[in-house]
Amino acid sequence: MEQLFQIATWTIAASYYLLVAVVALRVALKRRVVGVSFAWLLLIFIIPIVGVLVYMLFGERFLGRKRKRRASKLYNQLRLWFSQLEQQNPRYRSNLGPHAHPIHRLCVKQLGIPSTLGNRLQLLTSPELIFASFLDDIANAQQSIQLEFYIWHPGGQADVVAEQLMVAAKRGVKVHLILDAAGSRDFFNSRWPAAMTAAGIHVIGALTVNPLKMFLRRMDIRLHRKIVVIDNQIGYSGSMNMVDPAFFKQDAGVGQWIDVMLRINGPAVTTLGAIHAWDWQVEGGEAMQPLLPDSFADDHGACSEFALQVIPSGTALPSNVIQQVLLLGIYHATKRITLCAPYFVPSEHLLEALITAAARGVEVEIILPDKNDSLMVGWASRSFFAELLEAGVSIYRFQGGLLHTKAVLFDDEHCLIGSVNLDMRSLQLNSEVTLALDDPALCLQLKQLLAGYRNSSYAMNYHLWRQRPLPSKLLEQFFYMFAPLL
8 A cells, every 4th residue: 555655656746747847848948038938937846836837827828729710810801901091091101200110110011000190189188088078979979989998997987988878879879898808897797787788788898707718718818908989080099998096996005097098080090990890809799890981071170190000919919019119119219218107017128128228328217106006016117126227217106196107208209108018918918009109299298298297206216226125125036037927
């Protein structure tokens, strides 16, 4: 009996070490950034069994074969539509600025998406302005409303929007709402899905979390876009979820969330609508044929003659396009770079690009919230401060709430605004959307907004930061080792 027990013990041990060896070899053979591979190997060897299990669940960008095939097939059809969009308005090619030109070429090559001209743009910088604009446009909708959010949290103005959407649906407007199933779990557990469906609104939960399928599809890759399209004429995108900051995460101790949304009236709206239609069909919804731009009447002032590029990422798309766009902007900047994000855990490439920019004399500023609702991200983010400060990068810690705005301004003349955080999850895993534009008026407005954020922040000092307590340094270093996985 004792001999049988020893054989069983040795068999289990040998099987486990064989499993670890196989998984470690798979990690090593994947063409990843070295830091990412090192972090996974560290987790696998330091935490027995759990590390292997975590890698099997979250280690690879795997969304299921059927979903990937469906998404690829649908996107191939969408690329044909984008080619029609480009043929309809070829004039944009002569209006690309020095920053926009390489970004446009990358997006056309990788995604098939062209830039557009003739968009009227409005940067909305407070929840009051954003919700007022939402409600006004919903009230005037005549044909269709498409919405896509990571989080819809019931309460306050979000409930008012829900009521107005139901009113619109009852008068015959087609309303399609797609929400991330995990990010919007409070919504799906509330009365609103049933009420909206009864009113005629089509509601889909994207990337549903099913424990029975956790080994067949990675559960932590999320739909993180923020998109609203009304009548194929008016669109919104930016950083704000469908939440009223006065009713959202009030017990988190970080203050109210601060966001921006860009309101667009023009041909770029149809690109946002096409992305929504693609996501809708990928998640099993009925076919939605994206519409090419109609003629856009100039009712509210002159249209912009500067290019606007819509840049999505996600299922069946190249995983690194938005990071490549960000790196292009950093390497082309000659005077100033200002980055604003709630979650800052840079990849090796992004970190090196920022340090190199500072080394060649570019003024680099990073504006981050002083308090963060993610403990791990907060500590991991701080682990990069010393290196950046030493290189001459200015870091500002915003004290007026959780600064959730995601924006980058290059040389005060080109900017990125969207849903993308400056971390590996946003840049390489989640489905995101960002807007790249070089409209001078919009860039000036963004510059003034970022200056306001900076004025509500305190600047970090390299010498003072080096004197922080040893326990803090150890915690930062611990989370730094796993930063590529956050």
